Amino acid sequence: MFHLEIITKWLDEFLRTYLLDGWALFIEFVLIGVAILAAYAVLALILIWLERKVCAFFQCRLGPNRVGPFGLLQSVADMIKILLKELIKINKVDPFLFRTAMFLVIIASICTFGALPFDKGIQAVDFNIGVFYLLAVSSLGVVGILIAGWSSNNKYTLIGAMRSGAQLISYELSCGLALMTIVMLSGSLQLSEIVAQQSYAWNIFRGGIPAIIALIIYLIAGHAETNRGPFDLPEAESELTAGYHTEYSGIQFGFFYLAEYLNMFIIAAIASTLFLGGWMPFHIPGWAGFNAVMDLIPPVIWFFGKTFACIFLALWVRWTMPRLRIDQLLNLEWKILMPLSLINIILMALWIIYV
């Protein structure tokens, strides 16, 4: 297998031969930071283009097709435009909170993004508590959304923020419980360890029925966590104009927009890491020739392939289903998903003991 680890190891040794350990570490930190931010921005551009293309496909249109081949440069042009836009100053807002909110949202998203294992050796931090860290940090974004809605001094934003807060807090439960079933199966919270265990059978095959149920619950709950698709009540255009980020303009709005798209990516990436083997190729025990052929495909491509497959599912749902009402939304979580995931945990325990 061709791991990108070679490049990072070479860079590390190169820096250590010419510099003191402290400075080498410092330069590596800066490089990692720049790389994460760059990957964050580039992925957002790709996702925005993808969303517009897929949406057009579902609505029998062509989508962006003027700027660049297949409209590929459309989102780059949009990015330049949003960077040049004026930041409108709103009267009677709390300026400190108004500006802090978007940073809270995007920092929570970047912190989660940074800990994802893209490949062996392409992971900024490999915490012992990996999965728990992902859940903990991603819950920070809720505070940002609530503060954004309140500090805008507008009733639409406040209602949007309240709805969003209620929704995120509720769906975090089934997200966490679904991930917990996989943690039970692998007996570890460390992401690199979880991926390494899936070298012969991805968790979804290893865990059987409970793992499949957990994946479905996770995809639904995770999709609700991103405030998109049928769960986009916090920014329901027909009722609340644009929800909690109505008053934001220019790149301030851009931050919320980026965080929304990248959260979709993060949910898909966590699903592919925990359930679909992460960067591990598809192996069948005993089929040596087949496994060798699968190993020829670089792990990064496996990772992004699985992740974009999950993202495509999310886009498909978003452009197919009508929006839920608030009571339907809360019923779905508290009366269906949460009991189901609790039962699923017991099912997984039985599966681990008896299968």
Add this chain to the structure above:
Amino acid sequence: MDTALINLIIFVALGTVSLVLSVLAVSSKSLLRSATYLLLVLLCTAGFYLFLNYHFLAAVQVSVYAGGVVILFVFAIFLTTKNDEKMVPHERRRYVLGALAMLAGVALTAFILLKREYLYRDNTSMLGDAELSMQTIGQTLMGTEKYQYLLPFEVLSILLLACIIGGLLIAKKK
């Protein structure tokens, strides 16, 4: 730059930020601002835990305090205050008493720290080399042997259950 110096820089930076933010959290005029400063202070505390290599405790700090308690505070503020409401300044006597209590606290902590030589030294445990594995924490939390915590854990969950029932009772009473 050696590791000790880097650690000292990180510690001083974290400490200064959390001190300033704590003062801001109690002195700010608007309730929601106080809640935001409190959130940042709690995140700094999580930073201290990370710095000491208590990864698990850091994640608990972020998810329980920053992700849970502060959100509850914010919701409570939303439901109880008006948007333009400002805090009334306290009487002078309370400021004096507060300052005295703070000085006493600082003096007590400083006395203990200086007396016991806990201060930053070439001490490996301060540099945080040893990280407790998640398996050990889990088994200690769920074990029934000596120095294991299953009973306290269950007692705490009964407390939470009582809270839920109390909340339901209050919500049901019209």
